Amino acid sequence: MDRKYRVVFLSLIEGEDTFKENMTRLGVPPETAQTIIQRAPVILKRDMPLAEARHYAEAVQSAGGRVRIQDDGLTEEGQRNFKQIEVMPMDHFTRCVRCGYMQLKKPRCERCGHHLD
Secondary structure, X not given: OXXXXXXXXXXXXXXXXXXXXXXXXXXXXXXXXXXXXXXOOEEEEEEEOHHHHHHHHHHHHHOOEEEEEEEOOEOOOOOEXXXXXXXXXXXXXXXXXXXXXXXXXXXXXXXXXXXXX
8 A cells, every 4th residue: 555645734834924915826715725824734635645745845835835745644454553642632721921831721821930820
């Protein structure tokens, strides 16, 4: 079985407006581009052959995004080789107003100790 790959958006290279404008030219609605930026790192596309993943990654990079191509975890039997993990919804997180650190909601920032309530 052929290996499959995924493209992961990591961050912006260009400004946010430039990225959204360029992604719109690629057929991505501005709202979707904004969601990609906010949720980074995020898997943009998976289960692709390497050549297709490279093409996809180049398009996003030319739009101003920093991406990584990763092995999608398929074994010879075609089974995913991933452990299941629980991903918490965004409303379980908070951002410290002092240092900008994103963490699960707690009374104090884990990084700088600022009171968050």
